[in-house]
Amino acid sequence: MSTATIAPAAPVLDLDARLALVDAAMSVRLAEAAVAFEVNTAHLPGADPIPHIAEILPHQPAAAPSPYRTPLADLLHRARLRIEIDGWCRDAAFDEAGAVCPIQAIRVEARGDRDLAHDACVTLLDAIQDNFADAETIPSWNRQQTNVRPVLAAFDRATHRANARNR
Template sequence: MTARLNEAAVAYEVNTHHIPLDRVQLDDVVTVPLTPHLGPQADRTPVASLLHHAHQLLEAEGWCRNVMIDTDGSRCLLGAVRAAAAGNRSLEASAVDVLMDAIRRRFGDHVPSVPSFNDAWNGPRTPLRILDQAVALADARGC
């Protein structure tokens, strides 16, 4: 088997040697965010705006689990919502309710709280997606 693989490697080199290779300039490479989303919208509801701001905080400052805010400044879902609310406890409670509803719609009624949902993940991908879904849900509800 090793002899066949070596023979195939040599054949590949011989067959592709004549193909010219152009070097890629890194300046020519177009990059896009991994999770594209629309910028702020003027007609967003207050809860949707708060949840969108929480999403931006998590992207900018980082996501963490098992604590509300870690030593590096990363935040959990609830920590990001609380920071985005800037002390408005009523708006924060409404945002957490919508976020919890988005979580339960996707993952079921067995999820007891936002912190337990947050701490169940090893990375920010799913928590960020849920925040996006919660923004859309808040907009749809008009709250």
């Protein structure tokens, strides 16, 4: 009769323990790669030592405080900045690169305040119609533009109008 032995079950590691093991393994591999780099470049007279690379997290540039104190003017100002930073989208609300159309910029910057977003769109359309009387909607006017300059100018006019009306 043969006797079977049962191997003890492997301990179950939680996420922190597994991450610590991977971190330790990666540290060893990086140290080995650093040594290999130093050995392979020791004969090069201009080879710099391995630079220390600090972990840099991507971040948005700190936005300057808005010069406008009224909610509507501030929203229009932020929406204009969003188009400048993220890019302008002509034929859709947004594209895969992150560019946005004027209405999408307003919606994003309104942060869920639908009434304020609606008021901003109305004010923007009024500013557009000052120079383009045949513009029926913001999207139809936006599709007719060939570059971002008229869009930014319309935001500027709308922002100044909202500020002048103390809105």
